[in-house]
Amino acid sequence: MSQILNFQEALELFDPQKTPLHELGLRADALRKELCGETVFFNVNAHLNPTNVCQYRCALCAFSTDRGTKRAYRMTMDEMLAKAEEAARANCSELHIVSAVDPELPYAWYVDQVRTIHQAFPQLQIKAFTAVEIAWMAEISGKSIAEVLMELRLAGLMTLPGGGAEILVDEVRKVICAKKPMSETWLEVHRTAHKLGIPSTATILYGHIETPEQRVEHLMKLRELQAETGGFMALIPLAFHPHSTPLFEGGTVSNRKTSAEDDLRMIAASRIILHNFPHIKAYWISLGIQTAQIALAYGASDLDGTVRQEKIHHDAGSKTPECLSVEEIQALIREAGRVPVERDSIYRPRNAQGMG
Ligand code: SF4
Numbered sequence: 001m002s003q004i005l006n007f008q009e010a011l012e013l014f015d016p017q018k019t020p021l022h023e024l025g026l027r028a029d030a031l032r033k034e035l036c037g038e039t040v041f042f043n044v045n046a047h048l049n050p051t052n053v054c055q056y057r058c059a060l061c062a063f064s065t066d067r068g069t070k071r072a073y074r075m076t077m078d079e080m081l082a083k084a085e086e087a088a089r090a091n092c093s094e095l096h097i098v099s100a101v102d103p104e105l106p107y108a109w110y111v112d113q114v115r116t117i118h119q120a121f122p123q124l125q126i127k128a129f130t131a132v133e134i135a136w137m138a139e140i141s142g143k144s145i146a147e148v149l150m151e152l153r154l155a156g157l158m159t160l161p162g163g164g165a166e167i168l169v170d171e172v173r174k175v176i177c178a179k180k181p182m183s184e185t186w187l188e189v190h191r192t193a194h195k196l197g198i199p200s201t202a203t204i205l206y207g208h209i210e211t212p213e214q215r216v217e218h219l220m221k222l223r224e225l226q227a228e229t230g231g232f233m234a235l236i237p238l239a240f241h242p243h244s245t246p247l248f249e250g251g252t253v254s255n256r257k258t259s260a261e262d263d264l265r266m267i268a269a270s271r272i273i274l275h276n277f278p279h280i281k282a283y284w285i286s287l288g289i290q291t292a293q294i295a296l297a298y299g300a301s302d303l304d305g306t307v308r309q310e311k312i313h314h315d316a317g318s319k320t321p322e323c324l325s326v327e328e329i330q331a332l333i334r335e336a337g338r339v340p341v342e343r344d345s346i347y348r349p350r351n352a353q354g355m356g
Contacts (some may be wrong), residue, residue, distance in 0.1 A: 118156025
Protein backbone atom coordinates (compact mmCIF):
# COMPACT_ATOMS: atom_id res chain seq x y z
CA MET A 1 0.00 0.00 0.00
CA SER A 2 1.23 3.49 -0.75
CA GLN A 3 2.30 5.51 2.24
CA ILE A 4 2.91 9.25 2.47
CA LEU A 5 6.50 9.56 3.62
CA ASN A 6 7.71 12.42 5.79
CA PHE A 7 10.98 14.21 5.00
CA GLN A 8 13.15 11.98 7.19
CA GLU A 9 11.61 8.77 5.86
CA ALA A 10 12.07 10.01 2.30
CA LEU A 11 15.69 10.94 2.98
CA GLU A 12 16.46 7.43 4.23
CA LEU A 13 15.58 6.07 0.81
CA PHE A 14 18.73 7.79 -0.52
CA ASP A 15 20.98 6.22 2.13
CA PRO A 16 22.36 2.81 1.05
CA GLN A 17 23.19 1.97 4.69
CA LYS A 18 19.60 2.48 5.79
CA THR A 19 17.86 1.26 2.64
CA PRO A 20 19.69 -1.36 0.57
CA LEU A 21 18.99 -1.02 -3.13
CA HIS A 22 17.25 -4.38 -3.53
CA GLU A 23 14.83 -3.58 -0.68
CA LEU A 24 14.12 -0.17 -2.16
CA GLY A 25 13.51 -1.80 -5.55
CA LEU A 26 11.05 -4.30 -4.10
CA ARG A 27 9.05 -1.54 -2.39
CA ALA A 28 8.99 0.62 -5.51
CA ASP A 29 8.09 -2.31 -7.73
CA ALA A 30 5.16 -3.29 -5.50
CA LEU A 31 3.85 0.27 -5.66
CA ARG A 32 4.31 0.42 -9.43
CA LYS A 33 2.35 -2.81 -9.78
CA GLU A 34 -0.44 -1.47 -7.61
CA LEU A 35 -0.68 1.68 -9.73
CA CYS A 36 -0.44 0.26 -13.25
CA GLY A 37 -0.19 -3.52 -13.24
CA GLU A 38 2.12 -5.03 -15.84
CA THR A 39 1.73 -2.23 -18.36
CA VAL A 40 4.76 -0.25 -19.49
CA PHE A 41 3.97 2.75 -21.65
CA PHE A 42 6.00 4.21 -24.48
CA ASN A 43 5.20 6.62 -27.26
CA VAL A 44 6.34 7.37 -30.79
CA ASN A 45 7.69 10.86 -30.63
CA ALA A 46 10.18 13.33 -32.07
CA HIS A 47 11.95 16.31 -30.62
CA LEU A 48 12.21 19.73 -32.20
CA ASN A 49 14.67 22.29 -30.82
CA PRO A 50 14.23 25.39 -33.02
CA THR A 51 17.23 27.32 -31.65
CA ASN A 52 20.16 26.82 -29.30
CA VAL A 53 20.90 30.53 -28.76
CA CYS A 54 20.21 31.27 -25.12
CA GLN A 55 20.55 34.31 -22.95
CA TYR A 56 20.72 32.27 -19.75
CA ARG A 57 23.77 30.06 -20.52
CA CYS A 58 23.12 27.84 -17.52
CA ALA A 59 26.20 26.15 -16.07
CA LEU A 60 24.44 22.77 -16.42
CA CYS A 61 23.82 23.14 -20.16
CA ALA A 62 25.88 21.78 -23.05
CA PHE A 63 23.19 22.53 -25.62
CA SER A 64 23.01 26.33 -25.60
CA THR A 65 25.42 28.83 -27.12
CA ASP A 66 25.78 32.56 -27.78
CA ARG A 67 24.59 34.20 -30.98
CA GLY A 68 27.27 34.32 -33.67
CA THR A 69 29.19 31.21 -32.57
CA LYS A 70 29.82 28.32 -34.97
CA ARG A 71 27.34 26.14 -33.10
CA ALA A 72 24.55 28.72 -33.09
CA TYR A 73 21.48 27.93 -35.18
CA ARG A 74 17.93 29.10 -35.59
CA MET A 75 15.47 27.15 -37.73
CA THR A 76 13.19 28.87 -40.18
CA MET A 77 9.51 28.00 -40.09
CA ASP A 78 10.06 25.90 -43.25
CA GLU A 79 12.79 23.93 -41.51
CA MET A 80 10.53 23.36 -38.51
CA LEU A 81 7.75 22.20 -40.81
CA ALA A 82 10.14 19.83 -42.58
CA LYS A 83 11.06 18.28 -39.20
CA ALA A 84 7.39 18.02 -38.27
CA GLU A 85 6.65 16.36 -41.61
CA GLU A 86 9.44 13.86 -41.01
CA ALA A 87 7.88 13.09 -37.60
CA ALA A 88 4.42 12.68 -39.11
CA ARG A 89 5.78 10.35 -41.81
CA ALA A 90 7.48 8.30 -39.10
CA ASN A 91 4.04 7.81 -37.52
CA CYS A 92 4.85 9.90 -34.47
CA SER A 93 1.93 10.85 -32.26
CA GLU A 94 3.82 13.56 -30.39
CA LEU A 95 6.15 16.42 -31.24
CA HIS A 96 8.13 17.70 -28.26
CA ILE A 97 9.23 21.29 -28.88
CA VAL A 98 11.68 23.08 -26.60
CA SER A 99 14.18 25.78 -27.41
CA ALA A 100 16.72 27.95 -25.78
CA VAL A 101 15.70 31.49 -24.81
CA ASP A 102 16.93 33.94 -27.46
CA PRO A 103 15.96 37.53 -26.53
CA GLU A 104 15.91 38.50 -30.23
CA LEU A 105 12.85 36.35 -30.85
CA PRO A 106 9.41 37.88 -30.32
CA TYR A 107 6.48 36.29 -28.53
CA ALA A 108 4.77 35.63 -31.88
CA TRP A 109 7.67 33.33 -32.89
CA TYR A 110 6.60 30.82 -30.22
CA VAL A 111 2.87 31.01 -30.86
CA ASP A 112 3.29 30.87 -34.65
CA GLN A 113 5.37 27.71 -34.57
CA VAL A 114 2.71 25.90 -32.55
CA ARG A 115 -0.12 27.19 -34.75
CA THR A 116 1.65 26.50 -38.05
CA ILE A 117 2.75 22.99 -37.13
CA HIS A 118 -0.63 22.14 -35.61
CA GLN A 119 -2.49 23.31 -38.71
CA ALA A 120 -0.17 21.42 -41.07
CA PHE A 121 0.02 18.20 -39.01
CA PRO A 122 -2.96 18.00 -36.65
CA GLN A 123 -2.17 14.33 -36.00
CA LEU A 124 0.92 15.41 -34.03
CA GLN A 125 0.11 16.19 -30.41
CA ILE A 126 2.22 19.16 -29.43
CA LYS A 127 4.05 19.04 -26.12
CA ALA A 128 5.84 22.34 -25.98
CA PHE A 129 7.90 24.82 -23.99
CA THR A 130 9.48 24.52 -20.58
CA ALA A 131 8.20 26.64 -17.73
CA VAL A 132 11.28 28.80 -18.30
CA GLU A 133 10.16 29.57 -21.86
CA ILE A 134 6.57 30.18 -20.76
CA ALA A 135 7.76 32.64 -18.09
CA TRP A 136 9.90 34.38 -20.71
CA MET A 137 6.94 34.64 -23.11
CA ALA A 138 4.88 36.26 -20.34
CA GLU A 139 7.68 38.71 -19.70
CA ILE A 140 8.17 39.81 -23.33
CA SER A 141 4.49 39.91 -24.20
CA GLY A 142 3.31 41.71 -21.06
CA LYS A 143 0.68 38.97 -20.67
CA SER A 144 0.06 36.82 -17.62
CA ILE A 145 1.24 33.21 -17.52
CA ALA A 146 -2.40 32.13 -17.81
CA GLU A 147 -2.96 34.31 -20.90
CA VAL A 148 0.14 32.91 -22.59
CA LEU A 149 -0.91 29.34 -21.87
CA MET A 150 -4.45 29.95 -23.13
CA GLU A 151 -3.14 31.47 -26.34
CA LEU A 152 -0.76 28.56 -26.89
CA ARG A 153 -3.54 26.09 -26.24
CA LEU A 154 -5.74 27.82 -28.79
CA ALA A 155 -2.85 27.57 -31.25
CA GLY A 156 -2.63 23.81 -30.71
CA LEU A 157 -0.54 23.08 -27.63
CA MET A 158 -1.70 19.99 -25.77
CA THR A 159 0.70 19.44 -22.86
CA LEU A 160 3.73 21.00 -21.18
CA PRO A 161 7.04 19.16 -20.81
CA GLY A 162 8.76 19.10 -17.43
CA GLY A 163 12.09 20.65 -18.41
CA GLY A 164 13.68 23.54 -16.57
CA ALA A 165 12.86 22.16 -13.11
CA GLU A 166 16.45 20.99 -12.52
CA ILE A 167 16.46 21.07 -8.68
CA LEU A 168 13.68 23.19 -7.22
CA VAL A 169 15.91 24.62 -4.52
CA ASP A 170 17.11 28.14 -5.22
CA GLU A 171 20.43 27.66 -3.45
CA VAL A 172 21.29 25.00 -6.05
CA ARG A 173 19.77 26.92 -8.96
CA LYS A 174 22.02 29.89 -8.18
CA VAL A 175 24.98 27.67 -9.08
CA ILE A 176 23.69 25.48 -11.89
CA CYS A 177 21.28 27.86 -13.66
CA ALA A 178 21.75 31.23 -11.99
CA LYS A 179 20.02 33.47 -14.50
CA LYS A 180 16.88 31.58 -15.27
CA PRO A 181 13.72 31.78 -13.20
CA MET A 182 13.84 30.30 -9.72
CA SER A 183 11.78 27.46 -8.25
CA GLU A 184 8.57 29.32 -7.47
CA THR A 185 8.19 30.48 -11.07
CA TRP A 186 8.58 26.93 -12.39
CA LEU A 187 5.95 25.71 -9.93
CA GLU A 188 3.63 28.62 -10.71
CA VAL A 189 3.71 27.91 -14.47
CA HIS A 190 2.76 24.27 -13.89
CA ARG A 191 0.15 25.20 -11.29
CA THR A 192 -1.44 27.61 -13.77
CA ALA A 193 -1.30 25.08 -16.59
CA HIS A 194 -2.98 22.41 -14.49
CA LYS A 195 -5.71 24.81 -13.41
CA LEU A 196 -6.38 25.55 -17.07
CA GLY A 197 -6.65 21.83 -17.80
CA ILE A 198 -3.24 21.52 -19.48
CA PRO A 199 -1.48 18.46 -18.07
CA SER A 200 2.29 18.32 -17.74
CA THR A 201 5.25 16.26 -16.66
CA ALA A 202 7.98 17.14 -14.18
CA THR A 203 11.70 16.44 -14.20
CA ILE A 204 14.50 16.28 -11.66
CA LEU A 205 18.09 16.76 -12.83
CA TYR A 206 20.30 14.86 -10.41
CA GLY A 207 23.94 13.90 -10.05
CA HIS A 208 25.67 17.31 -10.04
CA ILE A 209 26.05 19.37 -6.84
CA GLU A 210 22.77 18.61 -5.13
CA THR A 211 22.56 16.80 -1.80
CA PRO A 212 20.10 13.98 -0.95
CA GLU A 213 18.22 16.51 1.21
CA GLN A 214 17.78 18.79 -1.80
CA ARG A 215 16.53 15.90 -3.94
CA VAL A 216 13.92 15.19 -1.27
CA GLU A 217 12.98 18.88 -1.03
CA HIS A 218 12.45 18.93 -4.81
CA LEU A 219 10.29 15.80 -4.76
CA MET A 220 8.23 17.09 -1.84
CA LYS A 221 7.48 20.33 -3.69
CA LEU A 222 6.24 18.31 -6.65
CA ARG A 223 4.18 16.05 -4.41
CA GLU A 224 2.58 19.07 -2.77
CA LEU A 225 1.69 20.69 -6.08
CA GLN A 226 0.28 17.41 -7.35
CA ALA A 227 -1.91 17.17 -4.23
CA GLU A 228 -3.23 20.63 -5.09
CA THR A 229 -3.82 20.22 -8.85
CA GLY A 230 -3.49 16.57 -9.92
CA GLY A 231 -2.06 17.77 -13.24
CA PHE A 232 1.25 15.90 -13.39
CA MET A 233 1.26 12.74 -15.48
CA ALA A 234 4.80 11.58 -14.75
CA LEU A 235 8.15 12.41 -13.22
CA ILE A 236 11.21 12.04 -15.42
CA PRO A 237 14.43 11.69 -13.43
CA LEU A 238 17.26 13.01 -15.63
CA ALA A 239 20.80 11.88 -14.86
CA PHE A 240 23.22 14.77 -15.29
CA HIS A 241 25.77 14.38 -18.08
CA PRO A 242 28.70 16.70 -17.27
CA HIS A 243 30.49 16.48 -20.62
CA SER A 244 30.88 19.92 -22.29
CA THR A 245 28.92 21.76 -19.59
CA PRO A 246 30.35 24.87 -17.90
CA LEU A 247 29.85 23.09 -14.55
CA PHE A 248 32.46 20.53 -15.63
CA GLU A 249 34.65 22.85 -17.67
CA GLY A 250 34.81 25.35 -14.79
CA GLY A 251 35.82 22.60 -12.37
CA THR A 252 32.66 22.64 -10.20
CA VAL A 253 31.94 18.97 -10.91
CA SER A 254 34.03 16.06 -12.17
CA ASN A 255 33.39 14.28 -15.45
CA ARG A 256 31.90 11.34 -13.57
CA LYS A 257 28.38 10.40 -14.56
CA THR A 258 25.89 8.97 -12.10
CA SER A 259 26.31 5.29 -11.26
CA ALA A 260 23.68 2.66 -12.09
CA GLU A 261 23.11 2.34 -8.33
CA ASP A 262 22.30 6.04 -8.07
CA ASP A 263 20.10 5.96 -11.18
CA LEU A 264 18.05 3.02 -9.92
CA ARG A 265 17.86 4.49 -6.42
CA MET A 266 16.59 7.78 -7.88
CA ILE A 267 13.87 6.01 -9.89
CA ALA A 268 12.78 3.80 -6.99
CA ALA A 269 12.85 6.59 -4.37
CA SER A 270 10.84 8.84 -6.68
CA ARG A 271 8.24 6.10 -7.15
CA ILE A 272 7.83 5.73 -3.40
CA ILE A 273 7.94 9.43 -2.45
CA LEU A 274 5.64 10.57 -5.26
CA HIS A 275 2.79 8.25 -4.33
CA ASN A 276 0.39 10.64 -6.12
CA PHE A 277 2.19 10.63 -9.50
CA PRO A 278 0.74 8.11 -11.97
CA HIS A 279 4.10 7.30 -13.59
CA ILE A 280 7.85 7.46 -13.15
CA LYS A 281 9.60 7.48 -16.48
CA ALA A 282 12.87 5.71 -17.27
CA TYR A 283 14.16 8.14 -19.90
CA TRP A 284 16.51 5.84 -21.81
CA ILE A 285 18.30 8.72 -23.57
CA SER A 286 19.63 9.93 -20.24
CA LEU A 287 19.93 6.62 -18.35
CA GLY A 288 21.25 4.43 -21.13
CA ILE A 289 19.19 1.59 -22.57
CA GLN A 290 20.29 -1.17 -20.18
CA THR A 291 19.75 0.85 -17.02
CA ALA A 292 16.38 2.08 -18.31
CA GLN A 293 15.32 -1.52 -18.89
CA ILE A 294 16.38 -2.55 -15.36
CA ALA A 295 14.56 0.53 -14.01
CA LEU A 296 11.32 -1.18 -15.04
CA ALA A 297 11.90 -3.44 -12.00
CA TYR A 298 12.57 -0.40 -9.77
CA GLY A 299 9.30 1.48 -10.11
CA ALA A 300 9.36 2.86 -13.67
CA SER A 301 6.25 2.34 -15.80
CA ASP A 302 7.16 4.37 -18.89
CA LEU A 303 10.15 4.19 -21.24
CA ASP A 304 9.43 7.53 -22.96
CA GLY A 305 9.51 7.12 -26.69
CA THR A 306 11.34 6.46 -29.88
CA VAL A 307 12.73 10.05 -29.53
CA ARG A 308 13.80 11.06 -33.01
CA GLN A 309 16.26 13.95 -33.22
CA GLU A 310 17.06 14.43 -29.54
CA LYS A 311 19.83 17.07 -29.21
CA ILE A 312 19.95 18.32 -25.64
CA HIS A 313 21.30 15.18 -23.94
CA HIS A 314 23.42 14.15 -26.90
CA ASP A 315 25.18 17.53 -26.86
CA ALA A 316 26.00 16.75 -23.22
CA GLY A 317 27.68 13.51 -24.21
CA SER A 318 24.87 10.94 -24.00
CA LYS A 319 26.10 7.85 -25.87
CA THR A 320 22.66 6.37 -26.44
CA PRO A 321 21.40 5.97 -30.03
CA GLU A 322 19.56 8.92 -31.60
CA CYS A 323 16.39 6.87 -31.96
CA LEU A 324 14.91 3.47 -31.08
CA SER A 325 12.36 1.72 -33.27
CA VAL A 326 8.95 0.70 -31.93
CA GLU A 327 10.01 -2.95 -32.23
CA GLU A 328 13.17 -2.30 -30.21
CA ILE A 329 11.23 -0.57 -27.42
CA GLN A 330 8.59 -3.30 -27.36
CA ALA A 331 11.32 -5.96 -27.17
CA LEU A 332 13.03 -4.15 -24.26
CA ILE A 333 9.75 -4.07 -22.35
CA ARG A 334 8.83 -7.68 -23.11
CA GLU A 335 12.30 -8.89 -22.09
CA ALA A 336 11.64 -7.22 -18.72
CA GLY A 337 8.48 -9.32 -18.40
CA ARG A 338 6.04 -6.48 -18.99
CA VAL A 339 3.36 -5.59 -21.47
CA PRO A 340 4.22 -2.73 -23.86
CA VAL A 341 1.44 -0.25 -24.58
CA GLU A 342 1.92 2.56 -27.02
CA ARG A 343 0.36 5.70 -25.57
CA ASP A 344 -0.40 9.20 -26.72
CA SER A 345 0.73 12.36 -24.91
CA ILE A 346 -1.88 11.95 -22.18
CA TYR A 347 -1.44 8.23 -21.62
CA ARG A 348 -4.33 6.94 -23.71
CA PRO A 349 -3.47 3.68 -25.51
CA ARG A 350 -2.86 4.74 -29.08
CA ASN A 351 -4.01 1.66 -30.98
CA ALA A 352 -4.48 -2.07 -30.63
CA GLN A 353 -1.18 -2.72 -32.40
CA GLY A 354 0.81 -1.37 -29.48
CA MET A 355 -1.08 -3.34 -26.88
CA GLY A 356 0.85 -6.39 -26.12
S1 SF4 B 1 19.20 24.86 -19.82
FE1 SF4 B 1 17.69 25.92 -21.09
S2 SF4 B 1 17.62 27.98 -20.25
FE2 SF4 B 1 19.53 27.07 -19.51
S3 SF4 B 1 21.06 27.64 -21.04
FE3 SF4 B 1 20.28 25.64 -21.65
S4 SF4 B 1 18.68 26.13 -23.11
FE4 SF4 B 1 19.08 28.01 -21.96
